[in-house]
Amino acid sequence: MxxxxxxxxxxxxxxxxxxxxxxxxxxxxxxxxxxxxxxxxxxxxxxxxxxxxxLGGNTVSAYVQARYPETDEEWATWVYPDMKDSDYVSQEMIDGLIAAYPDEVAGVAAQNSLCYGTITDEKNADNYANVNVGGITPEYLNYMKLEMHAGRSLTSEDNQTQKRVCVVADTMAARYFDGKDPIGEQISVVATDGGIYDFVIVGVYEYNQALFGRVDPTVPEKDRSTQMMIPYQTCAKLSGSDQTGYDYFNLLLTPLADVEQATLHIQEYFDEIYANNENFYIYSYNMQSDMxxxxxxxxxxxxxxxxxxxxxxxxxxxxxxxxxxxxxxxxxxxxxxxxxxxxxxxxxxxxxxxxxxxxxxxxxxxxxxxxxxxxxxxxxxxxxxxxxxxxxxxxxxxxxxxxxxxxxxxxxxxxxxxxxxxxxxxxxxxxxxxxxxxxxxx
Amino acid sequence: MSEPVIRMENIVKTYYEGKPNELEILHGISLAVNEGEFISIVGESGSGKSTLMNIIGVLDRQTAGTYYLEGYDVNRMTDEVRSAVRNERIGFVFQNFNLLPRANALKNVMIPLMYSEHKRKDQKERAMEMLAMVGMEERADHRPNELSGGQKQRVAIARAMINNPAIILADEPTGALDSKTGHMVMDLFHKLHEEQGKTIVLITHSQELASETQRIVTLLDGEIVSDKGGER
Known part of the structure; x- marks a missing residue:
């Protein structure tokens, strides 16, 4: 029917x-x-x-955050506190975190910057390259999804011993060295402020414009700066700050870690360490909570x-x-x-x-x-x-x-x-x- | 004597009951039709024959009196049972055929089977059998608009016969046909009557057509004025 x-x-x-x-x-x-x-x-x-x-779903970002006053009276006289050495997050704290949650936290990705500068060929003044020199932790390349093109990446040992080594962009290496193997080459960066820094190239990474922001199309390609990476601690030492701790960093998680759970653990870990810090605490977050x-x-x-x-x-x-x-x-x-x-x-x-x-x-x-x-x-x-x-x-x-x-x-x-x-x-x-x-x- | 197929006692039909324009159409009709009879109900228009037909066909309800169909009091039937009675016990043949325009001949013949409570598996075969009986099996897939008047009425007769009803109720079945095709349709009724012993009630205004039947009931102004045998 x-x-x-x-x-x-x-x-x-x-x-x-x-x-x-x-x-x-x-x-x-x-x-x-x-x-x-x-x-x-x-x-x-x-x-x-x-x-x-x-792009970074499997990471937790964290930074040192000042404790804001709670009352209006306090606000009136409040000034942003200066960061002391002890306010920064040290590598020891990170190592302690990894030891506490080995199943969740794999490493830290942080960067600091040294200078903008130029390297120039002694034999040919027309052959030069502009670079943006910055320090990175060993896991940073991994965090940025940057692939090594040749040579090796920066290691913990480079970092701890503050070696004068660097990795450079493949685009820059190809142009500046013109086909010659750049690995092992000594380069000298003349910074815009006049400082001169020598490094040995240990590796070449595959440059990816998307990760470093849009380029200014009015600048000729030859004059565009590429990122030159040196160990974080080396950078800290060279910049004269002697500050080897982090104020902003990304924690890389293990592939199987639950991001929310790990964020909670990380927050707890730093809350305990900063419990007695009057001025600062650590604020951590992940992209998934933003999502x-x-x-x-x-x-x-x-x-x-x-x-x-x-x-x-x-x-x-x-x-x-x-x-x-x-x-x-x-x-x-x-x-x-x-x-x-x-x-x-x-x-x-x-x-x-x-x-x-x-x-x-x-x-x-x-x-x-x-x-x-x-x-x-x-x-x-x-x-x-x-x-x-x-x-x-x-x-x-x-x-x-x-x-x-x-x-x-x-x-x-x-x-x-x-x-x-x-x-x-x-x-x-x-x-x-x-x-x-x-x-x-x- | 066995119970008549149709037994009516003092059937009265009044329209606009209780209103100023109240109109009594049937003034106490009593009529009995036995199984196997071929009877015609004749009357001028306005005589009440259509009203009587509607009551016989369980399409309408009488105002007063009793109507027994195969011994059952129709007035005491529920709406659902009346539907079932129309479906299985009465085969309608209308003046204007009343075939469904979108369905072909076979589908039209099958409609009563579709509404029947007694499902049968050989619906199509049964419908083809009925079409063959009226000589329309070759037109099974034709729609009504592809058939002539006579052909349509033969399909309608096949449809009326499909559930093997107790009575065939034909309302001016030749009214829309020319005399030649009209005769063919009448012959079909005679065949059903003679070969299968069907009880047939023919409603017509034509004395000539009525004279072909066994028994002629003449209606005038809502009353039966004569009830006599026909020429056959």
Missing amino acids: LWENIKEAVTSIKSNKMRSLLTMLGIIIGISSVIIITTIGGSIQSTLTATLNS GMINTVLNVITVAVSGIAAISLIVGGVGVMNIMLVSITERTREIGVRMALGAKRKIIKLQFVIEAIVLCLIGGIIGILIGVGVGALLGAVAGFIIQNVYAEYSSYIILSVHPSAQAIMLSLFFSMLTGVFFGYYPANKASKLEVIDALRYE
Whole structure:
């Protein structure tokens, strides 16, 4: 019976194609809008998550933060306290943290800076390279997702013994050394403030512009600075500060660590150490907690806008109800014949409810197809824009565009519900007809 | 004597009951039709024959009196049972055929099976059998608009017969047909009557058509004025 009803409904809808399509339009627009909006919202979320995770999702950032006064009176006289040596986070503290949570914390990535400077070829003054010299901890390259191109990376030993070694960018090495193997070469950096620093090149990393920010296109490529990395402690010593502790650093986590859990442990660890520090404490955070907030905001926006789009479903539903009422008036005779031939009232009601459901469901499916199609198209456009307009970042953006399966299921459900809700009244009206009146209807 | 298929006692039908324009159409009709009879109900328009037909066909309810169909008091039946009675015990043949325009001949014949409480597996075979009986098996996949009037009425008769009803109720079955096709349809009724012993009630205004039947009941102003045997 049900199958017969569905077939009847399809026949009836097909016999009035144009009218059915126009009736469905409201449903189609409503459902496709919801699908498009949820696809956009979901894709922004998953793209952000995937991209941020690939860039540093598995790290916890931390910095030394001053304790702000709690009352207005204190604020009035408060000045930002100077950082003493003991306020910095020492390598010993980090080592202690790693020892305390060996399953979670793998290392520290921190950087400090020495100078901007130039290295010049003694034999050829036209051959020079601008460099930005900065200290890094051994894990920093790993943290920045920088790959070694040749030679070796900086080690803990380099750091502890404050060796005068460096790694340079492959682009700079290729240009400056012009094909000669740069490993083992001694270079002399003349800093902008006049200082001269000598280093031995131990390694070459693969330069990646996206990680160091946008370049100034007005500066000729030859004059652009590249990062030259030296051990953190070497840098601290050379800059004269003698400060070997960190005030801002990133903790690299083991691949299996739960980021939230690790953040909690790290915070606890430093809270204990800084418990007696009157001026400072350590503030730690991770990108995932930032993402959590972004996701919440995006979810709220998506649901709100989808809700607005869903209003058109109600408009569509009223359209369906209207056309069902027209259809029932037109088919009064048919209803009479069916009743005369033995159709019970509930069967007549079922037939028209099913017709409304089928109408809405077809509209819903068309809407879903359009929504998924437009979503995919938007994804392709976004991909094209990233590839062509933000080319230097393109390799770091993990574009993840996919329609929400949840939204699709929900849309199907709601289009059916619309059919039931708006089809019931006309169907009930049809079933209440008196057989003799319906049969004699002209 | 066995119970008549149709037994009516003092059937009264009043329209607009209790209103100023109250109108009594049938003034106490009593009628009994036995199994296997081919009877015609004749009358001018306005005589109440259509109203009587609607009551016989369980399409309408009488205002007063009792109507027993195969011994059961129709007035005491629920709406659902009345539907089932129309579906299985009465075969309708209408003047304007009343075929569903979107369904082909076979589908039209199968409609009563669809609404029947007694499901059968050989629905299609049964419907084809009925179409063959009226000589329409080759037009099974034709829609009503592809059939002539006579062909439509033959499909309608096949539909009326499909649930093997107790009575065939034909309301001016030749009214929309020319005399030649009209005769063909009448011949079909005679065949059903003679070969299968069907009880047939024919409602018509034509004396000529009525004279072909075994028994002629003449209605005038809502009363039976004569009830006599026909020429056959």
